Amino acid sequence: MNTRKSPRIALIGECMIELQQRADGSLQQSFGGDTLNTAVYLSRELGERATVDYVTALGDDSFSDAMCQSWASENIGLGMVQRLPGRLPGLYCIQTDAAGERRFLYWRNEAAVRSCFTTPAAAPILAALPDYDALYFSGITLAVLGEQGREKLLQTLIEARQRGAQIVFDNNYRPRLWPSLEEARAAYRSVLPYVDLALLTVDDEQALFHFADSDAVFAAYEQIGTPEVVLKRGAEACLIRCAGESSEVPAQRVERVVDTTAAGDSFSAGYLASRLLGGSPVAAAQAGHALASRVIQFPGALIPR
Known part of the structure; x- marks a missing residue:
């Protein structure tokens, strides 16, 4: 991965x-989302050595106000955040079982982000994105943007890559967000040829493309031409293929898992932060595992600083 002094990441x-949801049935309210979780942890890892901006659309309500205040407190730039009158952010609830595994309930069909790249105000944002050093998005991003938004994103990725930006993708496949498996596959296949670093969860790859095993995943991405591929496997070692070399990096053992929410998102943040600062893929995976091992010992997506 190309590294620059004080990189800008969107x-x-x-x-x-x-x-x-707590054990007594009460609810604790906060904010989260896969790319936002990664943005927060990336900002914490990089500190003043980089600029981290978040690109989304919110409403003009008090929850959206609080989100922006929270992101600003994490040193995340707000210049690429649209505020759409009369709209609201999405909502989800985490229910966690005794083993720390979680179940999600979502209310997000009318969320403001679905108009993120189709409003008149999106034009200058889309024009500015290719000048960043790295662009990061996920399979959930693809789903919530919708067909028109995905087309705008694709053109932005192509232009950004032509200007030397690194394109980073976390597969995060959520079947409920897609009208059909075929539409999801088509959306993923449209962007994958422009990805420089693919951060993949094996289970998601198998659910989306029905790959038999990790070798099949690597073979498929080698055919696409993805330069760097990381397979996240939870508590098992992650697998890496980069510049023709293979690596296996063990996860850090945790005695008591409280909540696995954002485990993959934080791993991605630790990995990307290390790579942006010049770390090797193995060192980056060790950093990702270290961060994820801390995150899963706390409830919720974002742990205290």
Whole structure:
């Protein structure tokens, strides 16, 4: 991965109102979303050594106000955030079982982010994105943007890559967000040829493309031509293929898992932060594992600083 002094990174996606259900049935309210989680942890990891901006659309309500205040407190830039009158952010609830595994309930069909790249105000944002050093998005980003938004994103990725930007993609496939498996596959296949770093979860790859195993995943991405591929496998070692070399990096053992929410998002942040600062793929995976191992010992997506 090309590294630059004080890189500028833009993460594109959705942040939602998060409700965390406690054992007594009460709800604790915060904010979360896959790319936003990664943005927060990336900003914490990089500090003043980089600029981290978030690209999304919110409403003009008090929850959206609070989100922006929260992001600003994490040193995340707000210049690429649209505020759409009369709209609202999405909402989700996390229910966690005794083993720390979670179930999500979503209310997001009318979320403001679905208009993120189709409003008149989106034009200058789309024009500015190719000048960043790295653009980060996910499969959830693809789903919530809709067909028109995805086409705008694709053209932006192509132009950004032509200007030397690194394109980073986390597969995060969520079947409920897609009208059909075929539409999801088509959307993923449209952007994958322009991805420089693919951060993949094996289960999601198998659910989306029905790959038999990790070798099949690597073979498919080698055919696409993706320069760097990381397979995240939860508590198992992650697998890496970069510049023709393969690596396996063990995860860090955690005695008590409280909540696995944002485990993959934080791993991606730790990995990307290390790579942007010049770390090797193995060192980056170690950084990703270290961060994820801390995150899963706390409830909710974003742990205290």
